[in-house]
Structures are given as structure tokens and as C-alpha cells.
Amino acid sequence: MTTMKIAKSLTDEMSYSNRVGVHPQDLDENVKHIFMKTSAGDFCFSLVRETRMPRGTIALSGPQRKWAYVTVGEQVRVTNFSPSSEQRMVCQVVLDAEYIGKTQDTTRVDSDALAREFQQLCAGVVLMRNEPLVMIIPNSSKKLLLNVKSILLSSLDSKSTKESNIGIMNANAGCTFERGEGSSLNLTGKSKGKGVIQTSVINPDWDFDKMGIGGLDNEFSAIFRRAFASRVFPPDIIEQLGMKHVRGILLHGPPGTGKTLLARQIGQMLNARPPKIVNGPQILDKFVGESEANIRKLFAEADEEEKRLGPNSGLHIIIFDEIDAICKQRGSMAGGTPVHDTVVNQLLSKLDGVDQLNNVLVIGMTNRKDMIDDALLRPGRLEVHCEIGLPDESGRQHILRIHTAKLKENEKLGKDVDLKDLASRTENFSGAEIEGLVRTATATAMNRLIQTKGGVHVDTDASEKLQVYKSDFDNALSNDCKPAFGRAADALEGLLTNGIVNWGSPVARALEDCQMLMRQAKFSDRTPLVSALLEGPPSSGKTALAAHIAKNAGFPFVKVLAPSDVVGYNEPAKVHHIKRVFDDAIRSPLSIIVLDDIERLIDYSPLGQRYSNTVLQGVMVLIKRPPPPGHRLFVLATSSRRELLHELDILNSFTAIIHVSNLSRSEQAVKALKEMNLFDDKQCQEFHQKTAGRKLWIGIKKLIASAEMARQAENDYEIPTKLIGLLEDDQALQLPNC
Structure with missing residues (x-):
């Protein structure tokens, strides 16, 4: 003492x-x-x-x-005086305000501007109830006398608050101003008057339904733990720990998953300066140096406050949408101006340069994380990387509940609509696609009341009783709404035109082996990546077999990658397309990729034994790349050139190799013709009699095509003979004297 x-x-x-x-x-x-x-x-x-x-x-x-x-x-x-931990966390202070002296001025004073000025002025100052304070009104010479009316403290976990007589003012604490008794002070703004409740650094009472965010609870918790937890503590504690706040967050993931929405809500969640939201392309300017100046302008206010208040400065939030537009890999813009490189350099200098700022939080959003410069993703820059992926079933139900809330509130949602059932049927839907589904179902219900005869008329009387029923959602799911990251249903149906013809034990054995591999990929904890090569002669049904397995596996993500998908692509574009398919697949917990005719994907040509080594190496790397933890991937490839794949050393990339055989006996062909209902019993018997004992070697696909051609004969009794002639001409069936 x-x-x-x-x-x-x-x-x-x-x-x-x-x-x-x-x-x-x-x-x-x-x-x-x-x-x-x-x-x-x-x-x-x-x-x-x-x-x-x-x-x-x-x-x-x-x-x-x-x-x-x-x-x-x-x-x-x-x-x-050494304040306790709880006394250091003032989250709300209420102040009586009046002019100093006998000033009678009714000019409106912005209470929000007062709050920002008071936060900066008194950050780190110990406050006591009934303590008098003085300040100057921003952009004015008038002085105010303040009296601390009440102090609200936040707990360490930000889960509760309590009244106190003393506490340390936080730069992000909420401030409420009330006009003193007998004062002429005319306050306006959100920070004015009794009962105004402002958030502390982190608002503990998040309501995802009201915010319009669903299915992102885990992502939000991870962001809070990494980026915001340190901001709950007072600046002097952070200084004693020798740590710096996280200054950057990168939200990445597929389009429509809620990245922009989450970033906006983060800005509103924090009791900070109003966030600055900019689109990446808005930064770019045609004049030299202006793009870099635009970056500096975004940080100017935070820079000035950091120099003036140091660790007691409030938090400034800058949100970059489509950040990949301005932060591409340096040196990647061949033949162009280096404007992107200098923009990246300017942003790096503000985040982690010599004059780095500790009072900013930069939130970047992108669909293409791979395009962003690596230096920007290091610790100290955009160090918290949060993938905003496709919602799970619980998240989809949450999103459906948000977007149908108005319908339910106004009794427009049919009682037969089960949101849990809809959530189970919308696998791989993003949040935006689920919103589109609700919108489409509502439009379908509205169309029932539109009469188009003699013009367009709406039954206004019936519109009051309009309901959106389960059938409207069923219609939207069946016809209009398909997820971008979903099952390739149309492609699979196109490959299964004739289904699977079980003409003998070779087919049954191949099916059984494929089913075992599928179950391994689905349930095994030791092998989250399973790849299989279906090899065999041309037209032996390899593609149909792969499509059959993929269709019936029950995996939410199925993608067919065929040579026709990359026709006209150069080598880099082809590798990029194949990589994008694999990247999309690993976003889903269970995925199947069908690589059809793999030798055509690598541009193989038997004339001169030519192929694309770039594509080959890309395919080999991607086939062996394991999915992230908690995800499973099953790759099914087909090929008619096993010996080629052996020479190219790609066979070792597959978990298993399954042989798909041609039909080799007359009995097998007869069974296939019967199962496909191509021949009746009499025709099958005649075909068998004329081909028994002869050597047969034909793929099921070729047999079906030849049988369909033979069925075009004018007389039914000629059909077996026509088929035999076609097989002999194609050398699939040897002549009797051979």
C-alpha cells in the first residue's frame, strides 16, 4: 500500500x-x-x-x-487491483448521458457512434457502478458526462451473464445510452434507451432456425473453437499468453452449401464493427495500382484504430466472396499483367506482414480452394480452413424445417408432408437445392389453381385453401429437382438398356465378386478405398455389369465417367475433368465412380501404340488416392485390353481384377436368348440343334444385336437360320467343316 x-x-x-x-x-x-x-x-x-x-x-x-x-x-x-477472470469480461454496460454545462441542444446524437467511440476510448478501463466518465461526441466539440448505471459480466464459457459492481471494459462490449434526467440530449440509434440488449463478443443464444442456417452446427462449432474463443478473453490476458488472434478464415465447398450465408451471420454474430462485404472481382481495377489501393482502403479503418488503441482495438471484419478471383496462384497468369500477384502481396502484408494487424478478421469464400495461392493458406493468414460440405440427413431435415416454416405457420403445408422422409430422399442435395425443392413444390401446388382455357385465370376463392401436399414434393423430386452431386440415374439407365443377362456361371461368378467388393467398400473399416477392374473381350457386358452394381449398391453418389464425356478436351482439360469427378465423389460419405473403357480415357491407339501419359498418370494417382476420414469410395473400371494395362503398370492400382467372359457354348447362347425373350422354345431348339458341338465365341452385347437383326426376317421359321448365318459371317461361330 x-x-x-x-x-x-x-x-x-x-x-x-x-x-x-x-x-x-x-x-x-x-x-x-x-x-x-x-x-x-x-x-x-x-x-x-x-x-x-x-x-x-x-x-x-x-x-x-x-x-x-x-x-x-x-x-x-x-x-x-488485480481483477478476477470474471471481472475482466464486461459484455454490456448501461450509461446515463447528459451534456456538461447548461447546454440546451436538441440536435440528434447517434447512440451507435457514441457506443463505438466509448468502446475505443475506455477499452481496458476498469468501470464501477455510479462512476462518472467524460467523453466528446464524435465529430463535435460538445462534451458528455456519463454515469455507469449497470455492468453485465460474461462467464468464461460465454454461456451466462450476471450483474456486477465492477469490471474491465471490453472493446467489443455492448453499450446502451440513456438520457440523463432533465437533459436535453436527443439520442437516436440502436444503442439508445432502456431494454436495448446487445451481444457480447459471442452471442451464446444462437438460433439457427431464425438465422436461416441449417445443418452447419458442427462447422460453426469448429469455427468458434478455432477463431473466436480467444476473443472472449481480455486483451491483457492474450498479451500475457503471447498469442495472436486468428486473422483469417477460409470457407470452401460446393456451390449452394451456405458459405456466403454463414459468413454474413458470423459478421452479425460478433459485436464488432459492421462487416465489410466485397466480391472478389470488385477489387480489380483497370488502372495500375488501383487494385492494391482498394485492398488498403478495406484495412484503413482497422489500421488507424490499431495504431491508436493497440490491443484494445475493436474487431473489424472483412468478408471476401469469390476470393479465388483475386488470390490466384502467383505466377499462374501467363502472358497477362501481374495484377493478381500484387493484390495477393498486398493482402499478405496486411494480414501477416511487417505492419500486421491483430484487430481484423478476414473471411474468404470459394468453390475452388485449389486455385488460391498457397502462401495465403498458411498459419497467420487464412489459417482456419472449414469445408462447408453437403448436409447429412439431420442437416437436410433442419434446412427443410427452415424453408417450410412459413408454409407451416400459415397452415399451407399438407399434413401428409413428412420432413424426415423428405430428408432421407434428398441425398446429396445442397442447402440451395433443398430451398429450390420447396419452391418447386409450392409452384406445383399453385399451378393446380391456374386455368389456361380462354386465357390465364386463377381461382382466387380456392387459393385461400391452397395446400402443398406430399404429391407436390414427389413431383418436384421426380421431374424438376436433381442434385448436382447425386446419382447418375440417366447415365446408368442408358447403360442398362437390356439389363443383366445371367447366361451361365461366368456371369454369376463375376456378379458375386462385384457384390463382395461393393460390401467391402461399404462396410470395411480397413479399406475405405476399393477399386476393381472388369476386364474381358469387347461386347462381353462389362459396362452393363458395372452399371448394374453401381445402380443397386445404394450409394448416394454415383458418377459414370466415359470417353464420350471428354471428347474434344486437350490433355490438361481432360485431367482436370477427371480430377473434378473424383473431388466431387469424396465429398459424399459413400461414392461410386465408374470409369468406362479406361484405355479410351487415356487416348490409347493400337496404331503405333500411342497413349496420353499425362492422363494415364492422373488416372493412376486418383485411383490410388484414399478418401478423407469417414468417407468411402468404390471405383469400378472396365477395359478390353488387359495386356495393355499390364504393360502400362496400371493393373497394380486396382484392389481386384474380375474377368468377364464371352459366351463359349451353344447352351449358353440358348439360355441368353430365352431369358431375353428373343426366341420362342421352338426357335431355341432349332438354334441349339444346328449349333451343338460347334465352337462359339461371342459377347452378350453382340449376340443380342445379332438376334434382333435376325428377328427382322419376314418368316419366323427363318430367324434361327438367319442368326446362325450372321454369327458365321462375324466368325463368332465356326463353320461345320472347320
Whole structure:
């Protein structure tokens, strides 16, 4: 405990800081707050050190001396005040405000501007209930006298709050201003009046339904843990720990999954300065140096406040949508201007350069994380990477509940609509696609009331009773709404025109092996990646077999990658397309990729044994690349050139190799013709009699095509003979004398 003499504040700046002044050598440099014991009680103040102060004195402003009942020259006892952890977290303060002097001015004063100024002015200052404070109205010379009416503290976990008589002001704490009794002060804005509730650094009462976000609870929790938890603590604690706040978050994932929506809500969630939201392309400018200047302008306000207040500065949020437009890999823009490179350099210097800022939070959003410069993704820059993926069933149900809330509230949602059932049927739907589904179902219901005869007429009487039923959602799912990352139903149906013909044990064995591999991919914990090659002669049914397995596997994501999908692509474009298919697949927990005719994908030509090594290496790497934890991938490839794949050393990339055989006996052909209902019993018997004992070698696909051609004969009794002739001409059936 130290005895000191009361003195007046040396300058107006010292008075308006709402701190008391001491000489730097009078108290230990680690002392930031003191208790002053006077005849009227104990009073707590924060310190400002000034070398011009006489030794052994402590300077108080007029309002402070009046509040503590002390006079100039009076001796008081001073001791160190070390606030507890809870006292450091003021999340809300209510202040009575009035003009200093006899000012009678009814000019409107923006309470929100007052709140921002007070947050900066008193950040880190200890506040006590009924303490008088002084400040200047922003952009004015008028002075205000404030009185601390109430202090609300937040707990460490930000789960609860409580009233207190003392606390340390936080730069992000909420401020409410009330007009003092008898004052002419005219306050406007959200921070005015009784009952105004503002958030603390983190609002603990998040309601995802009201915010319009669904299915992102886990992602939001991860962002909070990595990026915001440190901002709950006071600046001096963070300084003692020697840590810096996270300054950047990257939200990436497929289109329509809620990245932009989540970023906007993060900006509103924090009690910070209003977020600056910019689209990446808006930064670019045709004039030299203007793009970099646009970046500097975004950080100018935060830069000025950081220099003025240091660690007590409030939080500034900058949101970049489509950040890949301005932060491409440096050096990747061949033949163009280096504007993208300099924009990246400017952004890096603001986040993690010599004059780095610690009071900013940059949130970037992109669908193409691979295009962003690697330096920007390192710790200290956009270090928190959060993938906003496709919602699971629980998330889809949550999103459906959000988008049908209005229908339900107004009794427009049919009672037969089961959101849980809809969630189970919308696998791989993004949040935007689910919103589109609800919109389409509603439009379908509205169309029932539109009459088109003799013009367009709406039955207004019936519209009051309009209901959106389950059948409307069924119609939308069947006809209009298909997920971008879903099952390739149309492609699979096109490959299964004739179904699977079980003409013998070779087919049954191949089917059984494929089913075993499918179950391994679906259930095995040790092999989340399973790949199989279906090899065999041309037209033996390999593609149909792969499509049959993929269709009946029950995997939510199925993609068919055929040579026809990349016709006209150059090598880099083809590799990019194949990689994008694999990248899309691993976003789903269960995925199947069918690589049809793999030798055609790698541009193989038997003339000169030519192929694309670039595509080959890309396919080999992607086939062996394991999916992320918790995801499973099954790759089915087909090929008619096993010996070629052996020479190219790609066979070792597959978990298993399954042989698909041609039909080799007359009995097998007869069974196939019967199962496909191509021949009747008499025709099958005749065909068998004429081909028994002869060598047969034909693929099922070729047999079906030849049988259909033979069925075009004018007389039914000619059909078996026509088929035999076609097989002989094609050398699939040897002549009797061979």
C-alpha cells in the first residue's frame, strides 16, 4: 500500500481517457489498475503514466475527485487491483448521458457512434457502478458526462451473464445510452434507451432456425473453437499468453452449401464493427495500382484504430466472396499483367506482414480452394480452413424445417408432408437445392389453381385453401429437382438398356465378386478405398455389369465417367475433368465412380501404340488416392485390353481384377436368348440343334444385336437360320467343316 497526494489532471486528453495519472516510477510497471482508499470508501481506477507528473502524486479529473470525495492536496492510500477472470469480461454496460454545462441542444446524437467511440476510448478501463466518465461526441466539440448505471459480466464459457459492481471494459462490449434526467440530449440509434440488449463478443443464444442456417452446427462449432474463443478473453490476458488472434478464415465447398450465408451471420454474430462485404472481382481495377489501393482502403479503418488503441482495438471484419478471383496462384497468369500477384502481396502484408494487424478478421469464400495461392493458406493468414460440405440427413431435415416454416405457420403445408422422409430422399442435395425443392413444390401446388382455357385465370376463392401436399414434393423430386452431386440415374439407365443377362456361371461368378467388393467398400473399416477392374473381350457386358452394381449398391453418389464425356478436351482439360469427378465423389460419405473403357480415357491407339501419359498418370494417382476420414469410395473400371494395362503398370492400382467372359457354348447362347425373350422354345431348339458341338465365341452385347437383326426376317421359321448365318459371317461361330 502506498500513500499519494491528489492532484489535478495535467491535460484534457488525460481527463477524457477516464484514467488517473501517475509518474512512471511511482508504481510498479505491472500495475494497471488501483484501489484508492478514501474517507468515502474504496474506488477503483485504471492508470495512465506520465513523466510530467510530480513524484508521489496521482492526478484525477474534476468528476473523479467529486465522485471519490477528495480534494487537491489530500493524502490517499493506493493499492494494486488485480481483477478476477470474471471481472475482466464486461459484455454490456448501461450509461446515463447528459451534456456538461447548461447546454440546451436538441440536435440528434447517434447512440451507435457514441457506443463505438466509448468502446475505443475506455477499452481496458476498469468501470464501477455510479462512476462518472467524460467523453466528446464524435465529430463535435460538445462534451458528455456519463454515469455507469449497470455492468453485465460474461462467464468464461460465454454461456451466462450476471450483474456486477465492477469490471474491465471490453472493446467489443455492448453499450446502451440513456438520457440523463432533465437533459436535453436527443439520442437516436440502436444503442439508445432502456431494454436495448446487445451481444457480447459471442452471442451464446444462437438460433439457427431464425438465422436461416441449417445443418452447419458442427462447422460453426469448429469455427468458434478455432477463431473466436480467444476473443472472449481480455486483451491483457492474450498479451500475457503471447498469442495472436486468428486473422483469417477460409470457407470452401460446393456451390449452394451456405458459405456466403454463414459468413454474413458470423459478421452479425460478433459485436464488432459492421462487416465489410466485397466480391472478389470488385477489387480489380483497370488502372495500375488501383487494385492494391482498394485492398488498403478495406484495412484503413482497422489500421488507424490499431495504431491508436493497440490491443484494445475493436474487431473489424472483412468478408471476401469469390476470393479465388483475386488470390490466384502467383505466377499462374501467363502472358497477362501481374495484377493478381500484387493484390495477393498486398493482402499478405496486411494480414501477416511487417505492419500486421491483430484487430481484423478476414473471411474468404470459394468453390475452388485449389486455385488460391498457397502462401495465403498458411498459419497467420487464412489459417482456419472449414469445408462447408453437403448436409447429412439431420442437416437436410433442419434446412427443410427452415424453408417450410412459413408454409407451416400459415397452415399451407399438407399434413401428409413428412420432413424426415423428405430428408432421407434428398441425398446429396445442397442447402440451395433443398430451398429450390420447396419452391418447386409450392409452384406445383399453385399451378393446380391456374386455368389456361380462354386465357390465364386463377381461382382466387380456392387459393385461400391452397395446400402443398406430399404429391407436390414427389413431383418436384421426380421431374424438376436433381442434385448436382447425386446419382447418375440417366447415365446408368442408358447403360442398362437390356439389363443383366445371367447366361451361365461366368456371369454369376463375376456378379458375386462385384457384390463382395461393393460390401467391402461399404462396410470395411480397413479399406475405405476399393477399386476393381472388369476386364474381358469387347461386347462381353462389362459396362452393363458395372452399371448394374453401381445402380443397386445404394450409394448416394454415383458418377459414370466415359470417353464420350471428354471428347474434344486437350490433355490438361481432360485431367482436370477427371480430377473434378473424383473431388466431387469424396465429398459424399459413400461414392461410386465408374470409369468406362479406361484405355479410351487415356487416348490409347493400337496404331503405333500411342497413349496420353499425362492422363494415364492422373488416372493412376486418383485411383490410388484414399478418401478423407469417414468417407468411402468404390471405383469400378472396365477395359478390353488387359495386356495393355499390364504393360502400362496400371493393373497394380486396382484392389481386384474380375474377368468377364464371352459366351463359349451353344447352351449358353440358348439360355441368353430365352431369358431375353428373343426366341420362342421352338426357335431355341432349332438354334441349339444346328449349333451343338460347334465352337462359339461371342459377347452378350453382340449376340443380342445379332438376334434382333435376325428377328427382322419376314418368316419366323427363318430367324434361327438367319442368326446362325450372321454369327458365321462375324466368325463368332465356326463353320461345320472347320
